[in-house]
Amino acid sequence: MKNLLDCDRGEKVKVSKLNAEYDLKQRLISFGIMKDAELEVLAEAPRKKTIEIKVGKMRLALRSQEAEQIEVKEI
Amino acid sequence: MKEDNEKIVCPVMDKHIKVALVGQPNVGKSMLINSVSNAHLHVGNFSGVTVDKTEVFFDYKDYKFTVVDLPGTYAFTDYTIEEKVTHSYLCAEEYDIIINVMDSTNLEKNLQLTSELLTMSKKLVIALNMSDEADKEGIEVNAQYMSELLNIPCVKVSAAAKTGIEELIETVVKKFEGEKQEPKLIFSEAVEEEIEKIVSYLQKHKYKAVNSYRNIAINLLKENKKTYEKLHEEPLWTELQPLLVEASKHIELHHNTDDIKEAFAEEYAAFNRGIVAEVVKQTTAKSEAKTLTEKIDALLIHPIFGIPIFLFFMWSLFQLTFTLGNIPMDWISAFFTWLGTTIAPTISNDDIRSLVVDGIIGGVGAVVLFVPNIIILFIGIALLETTGYMSRVAFLLDGFFHKFGLHGQSFIPLVTGFGCSIPAYMSARILKNDRDRLLTLFIIGFMSCGARLPVYVLFTGAFFAQSMAGNVLFGIYISGAILGLIFAKILKITAFKGVDEPFVMEMPKYRLPSLKLIWHTVLTQTIMYLKKAGTFIAGAAMMIWFLSNYPHNANLDKVYNAKIEKSVSVKQKVLLENQLAEAQLGKSYLGRLGKLTEPLVAPLGFDWKMNVALQAGLAAKEVVVSTLGVLYSMGGNVDEKSKSLANNIRQNIPFASAVAFIIVIMLYLPCLAATTVFAKEAGSWKYAFYLFVFTSVVAYAFAFIGYRVTLMLM
Ligand SMILES: Nc1nc2c(ncn2[C@@H]2O[C@H](COP(=O)(O)OP(=O)(O)OP(=O)(O)O)[C@@H](O)[C@H]2O)c(=O)[nH]1
Numbered sequence: 001m002k003n004l005l006d007c008d009r010g011e012k013v014k015v016s017k018l019n020a021e022y023d024l025k026q027r028l029i030s031f032g033i034m035k036d037a038e039l040e041v042l043a044e045a046p047r048k049k050t051i052e053i054k055v056g057k058m059r060l061a062l063r064s065q066e067a068e069q070i071e072v073k074e075i
Numbered sequence: 076m077k078e079d080n081e082k083i084v085c086p087v088m089d090k091h092i093k094v095a096l097v098g099q100p101n102v103g104k105s106m107l108i109n110s111v112s113n114a115h116l117h118v119g120n121f122s123g124v125t126v127d128k129t130e131v132f133f134d135y136k137d138y139k140f141t142v143v144d145l146p147g148t149y150a151f152t153d154y155t156i157e158e159k160v161t162h163s164y165l166c167a168e169e170y171d172i173i174i175n176v177m178d179s180t181n182l183e184k185n186l187q188l189t190s191e192l193l194t195m196s197k198k199l200v201i202a203l204n205m206s207d208e209a210d211k212e213g214i215e216v217n218a219q220y221m222s223e224l225l226n227i228p229c230v231k232v233s234a235a236a237k238t239g240i241e242e243l244i245e246t247v248v249k250k251f252e253g254e255k256q257e258p259k260l261i262f263s264e265a266v267e268e269e270i271e272k273i274v275s276y277l278q279k280h281k282y283k284a285v286n287s288y289r290n291i292a293i294n295l296l297k298e299n300k301k302t303y304e305k306l307h308e309e310p311l312w313t314e315l316q317p318l319l320v321e322a323s324k325h326i327e328l329h330h331n332t333d334d335i336k337e338a339f340a341e342e343y344a345a346f347n348r349g350i351v352a353e354v355v356k357q358t359t360a361k362s363e364a365k366t367l368t369e370k371i372d373a374l375l376i377h378p379i380f381g382i383p384i385f386l387f388f389m390w391s392l393f394q395l396t397f398t399l400g401n402i403p404m405d406w407i408s409a410f411f412t413w414l415g416t417t418i419a420p421t422i423s424n425d426d427i428r429s430l431v432v433d434g435i436i437g438g439v440g441a442v443v444l445f446v447p448n449i450i451i452l453f454i455g456i457a458l459l460e461t462t463g464y465m466s467r468v469a470f471l472l473d474g475f476f477h478k479f480g481l482h483g484q485s486f487i488p489l490v491t492g493f494g495c496s497i498p499a500y501m502s503a504r505i506l507k508n509d510r511d512r513l514l515t516l517f518i519i520g521f522m523s524c525g526a527r528l529p530v531y532v533l534f535t536g537a538f539f540a541q542s543m544a545g546n547v548l549f550g551i552y553i554s555g556a557i558l559g560l561i562f563a564k565i566l567k568i569t570a571f572k573g574v575d576e577p578f579v580m581e582m583p584k585y586r587l588p589s590l591k592l593i594w595h596t597v598l599t600q601t602i603m604y605l606k607k608a609g610t611f612i613a614g615a616a617m618m619i620w621f622l623s624n625y626p627h628n629a630n631l632d633k634v635y636n637a638k639i640e641k642s643v644s645v646k647q648k649v650l651l652e653n654q655l656a657e658a659q660l661g662k663s664y665l666g667r668l669g670k671l672t673e674p675l676v677a678p679l680g681f682d683w684k685m686n687v688a689l690q691a692g693l694a695a696k697e698v699v700v701s702t703l704g705v706l707y708s709m710g711g712n713v714d715e716k717s718k719s720l721a722n723n724i725r726q727n728i729p730f731a732s733a734v735a736f737i738i739v740i741m742l743y744l745p746c747l748a749a750t751t752v753f754a755k756e757a758g759s760w761k762y763a764f765y766l767f768v769f770t771s772v773v774a775y776a777f778a779f780i781g782y783r784v785t786l787m788l789m
Pocket residue numbers: 098099100101102103104105106107117118119120121122123124125126145146147148204205206207208232233234235236461586592
């Protein structure tokens with residue numbers, strides 16, 4: 001399965017599943033990252049440690065470990 | 076009930092309305108309060124500016140308003156401490172009405188919180204803030220239609236442009252006087268069906284409740300704790316429970332998940348999408364062209380250039396702090412000298428004259444001298460906070476910080492620490508995990524606060540050429556920060572072991588802060604500094620003066636005066652007079668105290684005066700400078716022609732001792748007030764004691780190394 005970290009810059013994808021533990025999952029949901037939400041990868045920090053994505057109109061920074069827990073599929 | 080009675084008895088009395096301001100982070104809640112009242116709440120362009128509730132009072136017509144500014148929260152999930160503050164306030168405290176502040180340019184996300192607010196069953200008004208920005212971006216919100224759809228009054232406002240404010244207050248008053256209305260919230264058919272089942276069950280049993288059955292049903296399905304507990308005690312629970320279990324199962328099945336919260340989040344999201352589709356119109360064609368924020372980000376968070384650019388900004392800030400800040404210094408210095416020489420002849424009593432001129436004017440003057448430097452530093456921090464750059468740097472540094480066991484978001488409290496440690500300790504609340512938070516709290520002190528700046532400026536100015544001083548200043552700050560990181564790592568692998576916390580942080584759009592906003596932010600902080608100089612520092616300077624003047628040894632006077640009379644040359648006379656003053660100072664209470672503990676600091680190359688100044692600095696860092704000011708202006712071995720403190724320091728303190736002194740200032744315990752806040756935020760005084768031991772040991776060890784190395788090199 002593809003996760004968010006596998007995506008390239010500028011790629012637009014759809015969330016298929018959140019594999020995060022409870023707290024983080026609730027947090028992601030409150031940011032609008034839930035099933036079928038559309039995401040776009042905007043930028044990467046050095047060595048892809050942290051990435052910046054776009055959810056709706058909001059920009060969000062995520063660490064690579066968190067990005068890995070978001071399963072995505074192509075639109 | 077009691078209040079109602081009062082209203083009837085005394086109809087002319089002003090009515091009180093207590094408003095809770097709720098919204099997601101960074102939507103402009105604090106700024107909205109500032110524009111309604113004349114409060115100066117802290118405003119910044121990142122999530123987590125407000126971390127504690129603050130009450131603001133103002134009058135409008137016959138109404139006395141109390142507005143409570145609450146920390147922004149994305150959802151009621153109690154993810155961080157500041158979000159818990161908001162949630163528990165809303166659940167436990169008394170208030171009349173909620174204003175839900177929203178960012179008009181991103182309604183869909185903001186409505187997610189609104190859906191949760193509806194379960195509080197309180198009167199609600201929606202403030203559609205940032206309408207000026209929405210206009211600019213070609214986003215048109217039909218507030219009228221939105222009010223109808225949600226059955227909640229929605230008012231367009233702009234806290235920045237101050238539009239719609241009056242209408243908002245009027246709406247709040249009207250809502251306050253009117254009846255509570257059931258907001259409209261429509262779920263998918265599957266969920267509506269389950270709600271209907273529970274409602275009809277409650278109807279059948281004629282369950283008595285304040286809230287509507289529908290509200291209770293939704294809360295039950297959402298597994299709201301309070302509603303659960305309440306119904307748990309009712310006799311109808313035995314029959315209700317299986318009904319609920321069944322209903323939840325249906326809903327989860329419908330959403331293909333095993334988490335009812337996720338199911339409801341999806342329900343809300345769908346409803347909100349519907350609302351947004353109805354009320355929001357994008358007037359200018361949504362082009363594929365990059366927004367301004369994206370263009371700026373392409374440079375500022377560039378994977379290679381991002382960090383060097385940030386370092387360059389910081390370097391420039393310290394250059395400016397030194398070069399620009401030192402220009403008005405001569406004027407301020409001249410002013411206090413003039414003040415001293417004008418006042419001195421008007422006081423006949425020798426002791427009082429010395430108290431006023433050497434003690435108060437000398438001490439306070441030494442601190443006020445650095446106001447220009449401090450203002451520049453504050454402007455720099457204010458720019459970082461209000462433009463949106465702060466979150467970018469947190470993003471850039473997260474990978475680096477992570478290596479040292481810190482969290483990218485720790486950057487925010489750490490940067491705040493360059494201004495003052497007190498708000499920095501508080502803002503560590505934005506960190507979710509207690510261990511991360513404690514770790515950050517422990518190293519905030521390594522970020523030199525604004526009150527330490529005067530000491531640095533004084534010493535770098537005394538020992539380095541103008542062109543180098545700015546670089547040295549930058550070096551001091553950076554090495555403090557680097558040491559902080561190293562200690563973070565050490566603490567992380569020893570005291571605060573544990574799993575890494577997730578890093579998810581909103582990146583706000585860039586905003587050009589208005590001059591007024593910067594002006595107010597800097598002014599508030601500067602006034603605080605000056606107030607402190609006029610009260611606390613003046614008091615401390617007086618105390619230092621007293622302790623260094625008494626007891627007066629008459630015997631010494633006799634011995635020296637005899638010698639002075641016999642002296643032949645003027646030069647010898649001045650020398651003897653200086654020796655007398657120095658001897659008197661040494662015999663004073665302060666001199667004895669300083670000398671008592673001198674052996675302890677002798678390995679660092681400090682004389683007793685520096686020793687005393689450092690100890691006084693435990694109360695507040697500004698006192699270090701004022702104490703040095705008092706002690707060196709009274710001490711004898713001062714060339715009368717070079718009265719300035721910097722000159723005195725250059726002449727009396729060896730360079731290596733100065734280096735050690737700066738290192739101690741950089742690393743030892745923050746001021747008393749900050750330590751108190753530290754203990755409160757860390758949760759116990761035990762931690763304050765640890766902090767004291769930790770910083771003292773570190774400061775001593777590094778100062779010793781610094782002293783020895785400098786001696787060797789010189
Ligand atoms: N253009 C525009 N900017 C605004 C408006 N209101 C607030 N801002 C800006 O939005 C940012 C956030 O403002 P704050 O008042 O600190 O937001 P807050 O909701 O209190 O944030 P937290 O305390 O973090 O929850 C600041 O940069 C403000 O200058 C507005 O009406 N228009």
